Structures are given as C-alpha cells and as structure tokens.
Amino acid sequence: MVHTCVVSGCRNRRTPGTALSFYRFPRDPERKQRWIAAVNREGWVPNEGSRLCSTHFISGRQVKNPRSPDYVPSVFTSAPLSPNIKEASTFEPYDKQEAQVEAANALLFLQGQGRLKEDHSHNHCHGDPESAASSLNSYDEEEEEEEEEDDDDDNEREEESVSESEDQIKEEIQLRNLCTQSVNYEASLNALKKENMELRESLEKMSLTEASFRSDPEKVQFYTGLPNYFVFETVMWLLVPHMKGDKNAKLSKFQQLLLTLMRLRLDLRNQDLAYRFGVKVATVTRTVHRIINIMFTTLVPTAVYWPSRLELRKNLPAAVKCSHPDCAVIIDCFTVSLEKAVSVDVNPRGATSTANTVAQSPHQAFVSELKYVIGVAPQGVVMFVSRGSPGNVSDKTIVQSCGLLCKLLPGDVVLAERDFDIRDLVGACRAELKITNSDHSDQNTRERASVVTAESLNVYKHVGRVIQMVKKRYSMLTGPVESPFTVIDRSSDVTTFDKIVQVACALNNLCISAVPLE
Structure with a gap:
C-alpha cells in the first residue's frame, strides 16, 4: 500500500526502494492531539490511513519515550526529499489516477521480481541484480512492517472485541452470581431472623425479667x-x-x-x-x-392474723364443723437447726432472746436449734407464729410466753396432735385443749378420741402438714440458719430469722388453702 505524508507541502510517499519510514498517528488521545497540532492543518482530522514520514523527526524516527524530543514530530521547515524519489515539481502534474497507475506498475514490477527470484536458471534481470535484490528486500521489509502494522491493528481490534465479549460474559456471570447470592442472602437472612427469634425466646425464658x-x-x-x-x-x-x-x-x-x-x-x-x-x-x-x-x-x-370467732365458725371445714364446731386453732411446734451455736439470754420468766455473743451471765446458754409454736386455723391458714426459742425450752414455757393464750376466748377449743402440757394454761382462759392422737394412754382421752370420726381425723392430719408445706415451699426454713440472721434487730427487738419465719407463713397463706372449705 502506498502512503503519502499528510504534512502540507511534503510529497514524500512510500514507494519501492524508499528508505523513509511512515508512522500512523498514535492511539493515545493526548499524544495524538499533539501530533495533529504539530501538523498544523486547520480543520483536518486524521483517519486510519493517515501517515507521517520520518523526515519530520529530528533523529529520523519516532520515539515513544515522552522525555525524547522525537516523542512529537517537530521538523516542518524544509522536509528533504528521498533520493530515490523525483523532485516535488515533477509530481505536481500527477493526479490521483496517475498515482494509482504508478502503484499498479510498482506491483507488476514486484511480481516480476518474485518470479525471477524463484527461477534460479535465469540470473539476469533488468538493472543491477544486487540493487534489485536490495530494493526487493527493502520493499519486502516495508510490506512486512505494513502487514505487521495491519495485523497489529486487526489483533488489537480482535483483542478489543474479545475483551468486550469477555467483559460482557463476566458481567453476566457476575449478575447471575449476584442473583444467586441475593437468593442465598435472603435465605440466610430468614434463617438468622428465625434463629435470632428463638434465641430471644430462650434468653427471655432464662432471664429474670418482669416480662x-x-x-x-x-x-x-x-x-x-x-x-x-x-x-x-x-x-x-x-x-x-x-x-x-x-x-x-x-x-x-x-x-x-x-x-x-x-x-x-x-x-x-x-x-x-x-x-x-x-x-x-x-x-x-x-x-x-x-x-x-x-x-x-x-x-x-x-396475711397472718387471728380471725374473729364468727369468721372462724363460718369458714370451718365440714368435717370439723360436725365434730368440733367450737374449734378455734390447731397448734403444733417445729424446730430449725442453726449453722453455728449461739448464746441466748434466759430471764427468770422464761423469755429468751438470741445473740452472737459469748455467754457472760448465769442466765445465758448456748443453743444449736430454735423452736417455734405455730397456730393453724381449721381451714389450713397460719394464724399465729411465735418468736424463736431455744430448742431445749419446754412447750409449756413457750406457749406461756409467746402470747397465744391471749388470743383465746371462753369456749374455744384448741386441738393438738400430740400431748402439750398446757391444759391448765388453756383452762385458765376458760378454753379447752383436745388431743387428737388416739394412742394417748389416758382413758378419758381415748374415749374422746373414739368419738372423732375418721373423716375429721384426716382433716387434723392434713392441717398438721401445713408446717411441712411451709418448709417445703420456702426451703430457708429447713435450716441450718446462718449466723447473721440470728442477730436481734434493735429497732424491733426481733431477729431477722424470726421475721423470715413469719414472712414465709404470710406468703404461704396467699397460696391455695391446705383444707377445702366444703
């Protein structure tokens, strides 16, 4: 292919035997713009076939190093003509048709030279063989360079096309991956939400919150x-x-x-x-x-109080109402062990108080357990609890000093499942003590016990389990009692554990009654 330099006034063109090089305009936009500015043709834009000859570079060739002066063409004053090419004035009459005829002749010349080269029997040719071979080789190199440039252009286009196709494929693959990931993310999100809800419910069950x-x-x-x-x-x-x-x-x-x-x-x-x-x-x-x-x-x-006689008789269970309609209270005792033995003050009247000090007087003694008297209504409600006394104190002494007798009215009946030596104390209040244990040795007691029906006896036993119910419901009452709880509170003159016993009984009264009313 014949190329003509695009510089105005330069007539150099690529013809067979020329030593000039012709360069296409660079692809880099910035460098390409600098080349166009150097050519200095108003309104002109290069195309794929536009070439610039090597005479416009200082060293005779372009250099791709931006620091080199030949990175951009700079010689435009008087471009020397190729020695193998005629003066510019000889080419002025030529038009495009003549240039095409010249190119065709050059092609025919090359074809003839190619045949001569293949035929080794013909060594003569028009002109000097060495110059012809040199010219042919030079032209072949130029053709190869041109073909390489065209191949490079085609390869670049193919690479660009392949690159675009690969980019499209990659985009499609990425889009599919994104869709798949989106579905996976949604499924994972739903699974995490479900797991989070289950964990919240589990945590809520284990937590000690009001909800x-x-x-x-x-x-x-x-x-x-x-x-x-x-x-x-x-x-x-x-x-x-x-x-x-x-x-x-x-x-x-x-x-x-x-x-x-x-x-x-x-x-x-x-x-x-x-x-x-x-x-x-x-x-x-x-x-x-x-x-x-x-x-x-x-x-x-x-919650722990002694009800009126009217209220007591109104709420009596049916079995008790038949056998002992005047029953006011059922009494019993229970003991709680101490974690550490403490000293107690025993005054002449029998009243006791616990303390954590060493015994210093003749009225002090060490104890390892506390005894309480509890009074239960026939329907199973705790209505009286005494303060704690040393475990070795007799029932009579505790009952006499705890204030239970002050609650009794004339005609009341006090029931007990074991022998309490308080008959004279109860009688002094014009009340009556009845022991429900039929194994008692006293003949009169056995006769009175025989009158009690089996149904009422079961009620007595059921009511007797109230203490066990309280202890079972609040394990702290089973002991052993820690030492800090046995210290007397000076503001109320009651130990903390005495308060705990009464609070436990009060809370127990808020639960379902131990004995049905009917």
Missing part, C-alpha cells in the same frame, strides 16, 4: 413459691409504697422483691444471687434484709 414471669406461671411458682403472677403482683403492689426509689440503684423494685423471694424459696447463697443479678454480695445482703423488714411490717399483719 418473663408475667407469661410463665410455672416460673413464678418455682422461684417465688407463689401460685401465679397475679399474687406476685399483688404483693408487689402492697410493698412498693414502702420501698425506697433510688435512681442509681442497680436493682429495680421488681428485682429486689424477686431476689428476696428466691432467697427464701430456694435458700440460695448471697454469692449465687450476686452472680444471677449482676451485683455485689453486699448489695444482695442489704436488699434481703431491707425487703424482709418491709414485708414483716406490711405483709405479715395483713
């Missing part, structure tokens, strides 16, 4: 001993006005009450409760003592 107790009666009963959340909320409503509202408190009022009930119900140690509620042991200790004091002053007077 978890409100919807789970079994949880309320296990941790507090109360039958349901309604009863728990009622106790809460009764105690809240007396609980201090500290904004900086780590435990809410609900948590304070729950912690105390868990202490009574499960007999958990303070360290265990501190871990469960995330507080210090000292906080647990203060909370338990404070809530116990509040319940002792507010809940106990409300």
Whole structure:
C-alpha cells in the first residue's frame, strides 16, 4: 500500500526502494492531539490511513519515550526529499489516477521480481541484480512492517472485541452470581431472623425479667413459691409504697422483691444471687434484709392474723364443723437447726432472746436449734407464729410466753396432735385443749378420741402438714440458719430469722388453702 505524508507541502510517499519510514498517528488521545497540532492543518482530522514520514523527526524516527524530543514530530521547515524519489515539481502534474497507475506498475514490477527470484536458471534481470535484490528486500521489509502494522491493528481490534465479549460474559456471570447470592442472602437472612427469634425466646425464658414471669406461671411458682403472677403482683403492689426509689440503684423494685423471694424459696447463697443479678454480695445482703423488714411490717399483719370467732365458725371445714364446731386453732411446734451455736439470754420468766455473743451471765446458754409454736386455723391458714426459742425450752414455757393464750376466748377449743402440757394454761382462759392422737394412754382421752370420726381425723392430719408445706415451699426454713440472721434487730427487738419465719407463713397463706372449705 502506498502512503503519502499528510504534512502540507511534503510529497514524500512510500514507494519501492524508499528508505523513509511512515508512522500512523498514535492511539493515545493526548499524544495524538499533539501530533495533529504539530501538523498544523486547520480543520483536518486524521483517519486510519493517515501517515507521517520520518523526515519530520529530528533523529529520523519516532520515539515513544515522552522525555525524547522525537516523542512529537517537530521538523516542518524544509522536509528533504528521498533520493530515490523525483523532485516535488515533477509530481505536481500527477493526479490521483496517475498515482494509482504508478502503484499498479510498482506491483507488476514486484511480481516480476518474485518470479525471477524463484527461477534460479535465469540470473539476469533488468538493472543491477544486487540493487534489485536490495530494493526487493527493502520493499519486502516495508510490506512486512505494513502487514505487521495491519495485523497489529486487526489483533488489537480482535483483542478489543474479545475483551468486550469477555467483559460482557463476566458481567453476566457476575449478575447471575449476584442473583444467586441475593437468593442465598435472603435465605440466610430468614434463617438468622428465625434463629435470632428463638434465641430471644430462650434468653427471655432464662432471664429474670418482669416480662418473663408475667407469661410463665410455672416460673413464678418455682422461684417465688407463689401460685401465679397475679399474687406476685399483688404483693408487689402492697410493698412498693414502702420501698425506697433510688435512681442509681442497680436493682429495680421488681428485682429486689424477686431476689428476696428466691432467697427464701430456694435458700440460695448471697454469692449465687450476686452472680444471677449482676451485683455485689453486699448489695444482695442489704436488699434481703431491707425487703424482709418491709414485708414483716406490711405483709405479715395483713396475711397472718387471728380471725374473729364468727369468721372462724363460718369458714370451718365440714368435717370439723360436725365434730368440733367450737374449734378455734390447731397448734403444733417445729424446730430449725442453726449453722453455728449461739448464746441466748434466759430471764427468770422464761423469755429468751438470741445473740452472737459469748455467754457472760448465769442466765445465758448456748443453743444449736430454735423452736417455734405455730397456730393453724381449721381451714389450713397460719394464724399465729411465735418468736424463736431455744430448742431445749419446754412447750409449756413457750406457749406461756409467746402470747397465744391471749388470743383465746371462753369456749374455744384448741386441738393438738400430740400431748402439750398446757391444759391448765388453756383452762385458765376458760378454753379447752383436745388431743387428737388416739394412742394417748389416758382413758378419758381415748374415749374422746373414739368419738372423732375418721373423716375429721384426716382433716387434723392434713392441717398438721401445713408446717411441712411451709418448709417445703420456702426451703430457708429447713435450716441450718446462718449466723447473721440470728442477730436481734434493735429497732424491733426481733431477729431477722424470726421475721423470715413469719414472712414465709404470710406468703404461704396467699397460696391455695391446705383444707377445702366444703
């Protein structure tokens, strides 16, 4: 292919035997624009066939190094003509048709030279063979260079086409992957949401929050001993006005009450409760003592009281109503062991008080257990609890000093399942003591016991289990009692454990009655 330099006034063209090189305009936009500016042809834009000869470069060839002066053509004053090409004036008459004829002649010349080269028997040719061979080789090199350039262009186009196709394929693959990932992400998201919901429900069940107790009666009963959340909320409503509202408190009022009930119900140690509620042991200790004091002053007077005779007779169970319609109370005793033996003061009248000091007077002695007298109404409600006394003190002494006799009215009947040596004390109140144990050796007692029906005897035994029910419901009453709870509170002259016993009985009264009314 014959190329003509595009510079205005330059007539150099690629012909057979020329030593000039012709360069296409660069693909780099910036460099290409600099070449166009150097050519300086107004309104002209190069095409694929536009070429620039090597005479417009200082070194005679283009250099791709941006730091070289031949990175952009710069010689445009007087472009020398190729020695193998005629003067420019000789080419002026030529038009495009003549240039095409010249190109065709050159092609025919090359074809003739090719045949001569193949025929080794003909060594002569027009002109000097060496110059012809040199010319042929030069032309072949130019043709090869041109073909290489064209091949490079085709390869670049093919590479660009292949690159575009690969990009499209990659985009499609990426799009498909994104769609697949989107579906996978959605499925994973739904699975995570489900897992999160299950974990929340599981955490809610394990947590000690108000919401978890409100919807789970079994949880309320296990941790507090109360039958349901309604009863728990009622106790809460009764105690809240007396609980201090500290904004900086780590435990809410609900948590304070729950912690105390868990202490009574499960007999958990303070360290265990501190871990469960995330507080210090000292906080647990203060909370338990404070809530116990509040319940002792507010809940106990409300739930543990001696009802009137009219109310007692109105609510008597049917079996008791037939056998002992005047029954006012059923009494019994129970003992609780101490974790550590403590000293007690015993005054001449028999009244006792516990302390953690060493015995210093003749009226002090060490004890390892406490005894309590409990009075239960025929329908199974605890109506009286004495203060704790040393376990070696007689029943008569406890009954005489605990205040039970002051509750009796003339004509009342006091039932007991074992022999209490208090018949004379009860008789002094013009009341009557009846022992329900038929194995008693006294003949009169056996005769009176024979009158008791089997049904009423079962009621007595059932009522007698109230103490076991209270202990079972609040394990702290089974002992051993920790030493800090045996210290007397100077403000009320009652030990903390005495308060705990009465609070446990009050909470037990809020549950279902031990004996049906009918």
